[in-house]
Amino acid sequence: MTADRPYDIVLFGATGFAGGLTAEYLAGHADPGTRWALAGRNQATLTEVRDRVAAVNPACADLPLLHADTADTASIEEIAGAARVVITTVGPYAQHGEPLVAACARAGTDYVDLAGEPTFIDRMYLKYHEEATRSGARIVHACGFDSIPADLGVYFTVKQLPEDVPLHVEGFLRVHGDVSGGTLHSAIGIFADVPGMMSAERERRRVEGRPAGRRVRISRRPAPKTRVGDGWTLPLPVLDPQIVARSAAALDRYGPDFCYGHYLAVRRLAGAVGLAAGAGALFTLAQLPPARALLLRFRAPGEGPSAERRARNWFSLTFAGEGGGRRVVTEVAGGDPGYTETARMLGESALCLAHDDLPETAGQVTTAAAMGDALIDRLVKAGLTFRVLDAG
Numbered sequence: 001m002t003a004d005r006p007y008d009i010v011l012f013g014a015t016g017f018a019g020g021l022t023a024e025y026l027a028g029h030a031d032p033g034t035r036w037a038l039a040g041r042n043q044a045t046l047t048e049v050r051d052r053v054a055a056v057n058p059a060c061a062d063l064p065l066l067h068a069d070t071a072d073t074a075s076i077e078e079i080a081g082a083a084r085v086v087i088t089t090v091g092p093y094a095q096h097g098e099p100l101v102a103a104c105a106r107a108g109t110d111y112v113d114l115a116g117e118p119t120f121i122d123r124m125y126l127k128y129h130e131e132a133t134r135s136g137a138r139i140v141h142a143c144g145f146d147s148i149p150a151d152l153g154v155y156f157t158v159k160q161l162p163e164d165v166p167l168h169v170e171g172f173l174r175v176h177g178d179v180s181g182g183t184l185h186s187a188i189g190i191f192a193d194v195p196g197m198m199s200a201e202r203e204r205r206r207v208e209g210r211p212a213g214r215r216v217r218i219s220r221r222p223a224p225k226t227r228v229g230d231g232w233t234l235p236l237p238v239l240d241p242q243i244v245a246r247s248a249a250a251l252d253r254y255g256p257d258f259c260y261g262h263y264l265a266v267r268r269l270a271g272a273v274g275l276a277a278g279a280g281a282l283f284t285l286a287q288l289p290p291a292r293a294l295l296l297r298f299r300a301p302g303e304g305p306s307a308e309r310r311a312r313n314w315f316s317l318t319f320a321g322e323g324g325g326r327r328v329v330t331e332v333a334g335g336d337p338g339y340t341e342t343a344r345m346l347g348e349s350a351l352c353l354a355h356d357d358l359p360e361t362a363g364q365v366t367t368a369a370a371m372g373d374a375l376i377d378r379l380v381k382a383g384l385t386f387r388v389l390d391a392g
Contacts, residue, residue, distance in 0.1 A: 002109060006082055007037050007084070009037075009087060010037050010039050010086050011026065011089075012068050012086060012087065013090035014046060016090065017304035017339070018304070018346075021339055022347050025346075027053035041068070050065060070100065076100050076103045077103045085112065088100050089114055107135065108135035108137050114142070115146070116239045120141075122203070123200050126203060129364045132362060140371075142239060144341075145315070145337040145338055147244070151247055152332070152379070154248075155251075156319075157330045158321065161321050166323055167321065167323035168259045169320070170225060170262070174266075174316050175316075176313050177338050178336075178338065178339075214252070214256050215257045216245050216254070217260075221235075222235055228320050229265065231265055233265050235263060236263055238262070247369050250366065311335075313340075315333065315341070326391070331387055332384065345384075349367060349375060353370070356378075358372075359372070
């Protein structure tokens with residue numbers, strides 16, 4: 001039984017940028033009595049992180065420090081066996097993520113990460129979903145800005161609409177933020193391996209199948225069916241729609257025929273054109289090894305924006321939902337999306353799995369399917385906004 005293990009939560013990757021922020025968040029916000037520890041390769045650096053979190057909460061001065069290295073299978077299995085929930089911020093996940101997923105699937109340990117890498121997530125499903133289902137482990141990827149606002153935002157929107165009718169939801173993202181080294185390296189890895197991504201996606205569709213008697217679709221419309229506010233929209237080819245679709249396939253509440261579209265919203269045409277051109281240039285450069293190497297040197301893993309810059313960042317994700325003759329507009333919003341809010345979302349996801357009364361799920365599952373209302377309640381109490389803007 002995982003309840004008998006020495007730690008409720010082990011945070012692996014605490015010495016990285018996102019990991020350090022998550023450690024600080026847990027120090028200030030973990031449920032009373034939570035038994036948690038920091039894990040990583042370098043004992044000296046872990047000690048520095050512990051000193052930092054002790055400044056947030058002096059009770060963390062004696063926080064346990066565990067050795068773990070993805071190149072050392074025994075150390076990874078040890079932390080998976082010692083915890084009820086393991087958080088990992090060690091990316092890019094395509095390079096470093098598999099050993100911990102495998103260990104948690106074997107040990108029946110719940111797992112959360114920040115992966116926004118579709119190929120990694122699909123391959124982990126193909127290799128470890130069945131084993132995790134047998135052991136009872138909940139493998140929950142994308143527990144940060146990728147893809148909690150979209151996944152739980154759509155879940156929240158669907159619950160405002162009638163049951164047992166076809167539903168159409170579209171999300172419109174407005175964002176002001178920065179990119180860390182880890183995020184940049186993950187994005188370049190995705191762009192550089194499009195054939196591998198498509199192959200993994202096809203194989204997953206073949207193995208996973210479709211929900212019985214229901215239809216779930218991702219909208220491929222270049223322009224949205226609905227509009228929210230002024231400005232311009234661009235299709236947003238990120239992980240979020242796939243995660244939303246998997247929640248819709250898992251939960252009957254999304255209705256017999258569900259469709260989701262995901263868009264970036266910008267106020268000016270010049271901004272839309274510039275973003276499209278920049279994304280195209282980045283994709284092209286990622287295909288060329290010399291150019292890819294230069295891009296990866298732009299910012300190293302472990303580097304990220306300062307606290308002052310993060311304080312100026314924000315995001316809002318507005319949803320337009322229709323079904324059964326009703327229309328609803330909702331919003332999920334918060335501060336710095338990639339780091340401050342991501343640490344909050346990741347920390348609360350782990351705390352939710354460790355402490356809350358949740359639906360019975362196992363295997364690779366989404367935040368909506370695994371945690372749903374309980375995680376929304378936590379995030380609202382933590383400062384994120386989930387609200388209905390209009391209903392009719």
